[in-house]
Amino acid sequence: MPGFTVDFLPQNRRIRVEPGTTLLEATSMANITLNNLCGGDGICGRCKMIVRQGDAGRSVSAKLTREEIQKGYVLACQLQIYDDLVVEVPEETFAREKLIADEDAERFESGDREFELRPGVEPTPVVRKLFLELDPPTLADNSADHQRLVDAVRRRIGTSSVQTGLKIVASLHDVLRDSGYRVTATIGERSNTYEIMNVEPGDTTERNYMVVVDIGTTTIVAHLVDANAVGTVDAKACFNSGAVYGREVTGRMMAAEKRGIHKLQALLVTDINQLIVRLVEGNGISLRDITVVVCAGNTVMSHFLLGLPTESIRRAPYVPLTVEPSPFRAVEVGIEINPRGLLYSLPGISGWVGSDITAGILATRINESGELSLLIDIGTNGEIVIGNREWLISASASAGPALEGASEQCGMRAEGGAIERVSVVDGDLAYQTIGDKPPKGICGSGIIDLVAKLLEAGIINRSGMMQNGSSDRVERIDGIGRYVLVRKEESRIRKEIFITETDIENVITAKAAIFAAMRILLERLDMEFADIDHFYLAGSFGSYLDIESATAIGLIPNVDRERIEFVGNTSVWGAKIAAFYREARNELDRIRRDTTYYDLMGAADYVEEFQKAMFLPHTDIELFTGAERTERIIHVD
């Protein structure tokens, strides 16, 4: 292959690349996970590397200091390779936040409350193991091995439709006779039929695990669940490596069109495989014991997972290839569990409302209630569902990752050391970190808190602009205001932790997109916020989100607090219910079919509503009774 070599230090990894490949892509090809967040736009400045040998080209990024440039620093996303290079990846650049520390994993567990679908309903996991003691054949009863097994399975699971692959049938002769006709059959559900996936000698029923994955645009969360105990064993999370091609789904779809869907698929599958390996290693089980992976996620991520083209999702009329893929073998997409293990990608609603939302509806049961509910799922997109057991309508607003703590210069995931809570103490801001560790960045819930408290303290105005003289922590660099929450000497990473006016603008944009979407949906339904009985606020914030702050910034309207509930990651929660109960899987399919998708991109008044919401909390202060206090202090610029 013509091209150039790139050697990475300290990993001592060498790869060959085609001319013009960016150094960031090369890093990804070398399986080195970086901390970059902007998707290769040169915005976040987090992909700094040092070129030790070779021609790094002439262009420099404004994100680098003169000192850094003299030392050979480059932004990997901006450097196109036209020479053999030796590159050092500094510690601060390398994978700092890629993996969530084990000690923080419990924050992504969602407890056990959710596993009972309804009182008295027996669990029917998507993959079950049945221990069968068959009668050995005699001349009087010499039915075929396969039929002997299938008849026993049919009696146990009460269904007539059982399929068995050729390899399993071929294996029966030995496994039945060697085990004295005492075997464990692994039974997977595939649409309306069951499949005998595996037949093992003896009783292995005690080892049957499932992995339930929420594929977020920014974060991937994987839960290891025990199909027998109906409980969560462990949880792990990581950043979505696809972010190398863009923070938002649109950039990734463009990358998929340009570079091939399989590049995006490979990154995602590798992330999931790594999470599974960590779950397996940390809990003394084997990959063989995992017989199914159940995935929820937005429709674009589901397409990446399955290797399906997304170009028609990106363009009007926004048509996905599928929202209800059949279950198939995990190995078909490269997911490494039991070789005959299955992959269930749960059903979604449209190109912009995916299975994370159908799972959210299932988890919050808004489809079963006579009362009216509104579910907001805050991720890189903000999806909204309104409805009850009679009807459901959904929409999606492009929020960007600001509310997840991922777009800010000092943003980070909800892990140890992340500032997750900010309060006003004696007119100054105080913060609290996850695990009470030295601060190293601000996570999503912390960002929402921080903006709310800056507004409350009069440090920013309703447009999010820093007020000169409002605090000695306000600085202005190149004309852009910033508030230093943690001074260099106080931080764990020996850097200031701050929020800029640009960061705040991103937060305002995100919440405005979501709020406007709610308003448009309600308007179409001829309803008002007062008609909504339950507001469910969902998202991957770990265990904490402050409803007051969310209201203060105008993410949600100022209604009775009892009507608002933060419900956490409903995507993984709902996916787990689906993994455990057949009724839930059937229900998901009904939700898919019966939920109307309303396309905001076709709504002429959406932009107007969005503009009205581009203030803190909103231009229409009447919507936010509790915001009157800040109104007294701050004026609109």
Place this chain on the structure above:
Amino acid sequence: MPGFTVDFLPQNRRIRVEPGTTLLEATSMANITLNNLCGGDGICGRCKMIVRQGDAGRSVSAKLTREEIQKGYVLACQLQIYDDLVVEVPEETFAREKLIADEDAERFESGDREFELRPGVEPTPVVRKLFLELDPPTLADNSADHQRLVDAVRRRIGTSSVQTGLKIVASLHDVLRDSGYRVTATIGERSNTYEIMNVEPGDTTERNYMVVVDIGTTTIVAHLVDANAVGTVDAKACFNSGAVYGREVTGRMMAAEKRGIHKLQALLVTDINQLIVRLVEGNGISLRDITVVVCAGNTVMSHFLLGLPTESIRRAPYVPLTVEPSPFRAVEVGIEINPRGLLYSLPGISGWVGSDITAGILATRINESGELSLLIDIGTNGEIVIGNREWLISASASAGPALEGASEQCGMRAEGGAIERVSVVDGDLAYQTIGDKPPKGICGSGIIDLVAKLLEAGIINRSGMMQNGSSDRVERIDGIGRYVLVRKEESRIRKEIFITETDIENVITAKAAIFAAMRILLERLDMEFADIDHFYLAGSFGSYLDIESATAIGLIPNVDRERIEFVGNTSVWGAKIAAFYREARNELDRIRRDTTYYDLMGAADYVEEFQKAMFLPHTDIELFTGAERTERIIHVD
């Protein structure tokens, strides 16, 4: 690889073999199809070859003349290779009867009468093509490509369970848009669900073909059927190449245990692939247009097809691995049709009563009748079913291939030039060949006729022994009598066509096995032949079998002629009905479940009954009113 090379002339093929491989096996490995029939036992003497170079060893076969031995002739099945060889395969040895000439193929068609399951029942082929004109998506209707397609399919076939593989889903983006949403979906039935196997642009519904195969131990028959026209396009047949490992199923099972099932599978799959290629080439269609292969056959052949071990069928309690395999992709076993095409191996009853018999029950409808029927399917095994719509019982007798014209020295398939009918004219025997061509051998129906007429003419006695002086065509060589039906100068192959006492003994053994099986079954049911309303005689005899002769030799009892019907190849006939009608497929499954298998190997009195039937027509002459005439002439030796 250590070993020796074998060069075959005139094919100019070279292969390498391990020391000790027989030359017959080497021939099979070189894909040269021979005419041998005895399965490598050195009995038939048909695998003669000439060793041109190399050491052929010292042993010689009594099947060779001194002149032949001097010329370098060997029997390939008897020569173990311990030297590099150059071998010539004489024309008479090479594949003379492997392929049935096209002009004879029509004899294996079974007409169109059978395709109507019941008046008014719409055909529901196992694979259907649907031309769909979908509405292109709009903002108001932007459902996923996959769901748009599946909804249309569901409406057309009236089912909710439709699966679609990942590759098909991935292909939809282009195929729908390029075709203006006018596509043809190929829908296959898999157990209780349907699968979208293929989606093509435009209307391709006019090209949808199925191949229906009857896998006999001795002969394989393949019919090309048009799924739209519900009719047979063409039929081809060939010898089953597995015969290289034994004439009967037991020898082949032993070979499978010794050499690996995949060797037997490969031979069978190659046979079927070659038949398919001939069907395709002869009818101007493409392999792509064939979307399904439906196979019927005895359970051992079905196991070979699927590559399943047969060792437990061979030993008590005679347990097969499966009698109801799920449909799967044809490519999984190596059958070459449309890459996503399906293979249906129809359900059988037990290790010794296979899907050829369930298909036979379906074809003769004995399971629907209030009257009592008896079905005999004469192949290398003779299977018997007795019953009505209330109950069905089945058994299997090991007949050997004598009644198929395959064990005799002068036996051959029912093709042009085969003697198919023998009559007594002026005290001498006259014959009639297929196509009125010069005679070259005797096919199954001719053998049965010949034995009957020899008995009638007093040339053999009731034990099958030649009566000295009964005809000037009776000779005795090495003490074994033979009757020369065609003198050398009269035959096409410039050889005598004759039948020996050994040949006749094989016929008697075969018919005795079948007759005894009928007697035992009736005895167990406390019934007599007189209780049977319909006798159905089935087998791959081409279009002709003389009921009188079958009765005269004691293959079937001497009952009212109106009660006896020769129904031809009911295996391929029933398989075709199953290929065309879902109701028939469901019925086959009921037949499988509801038919009792009676194991003759466990019947103490079977051997006694068998011995009683070892005469022409039987020791108990009362059973054969029409046999009194021969009784007057012939006495038991």
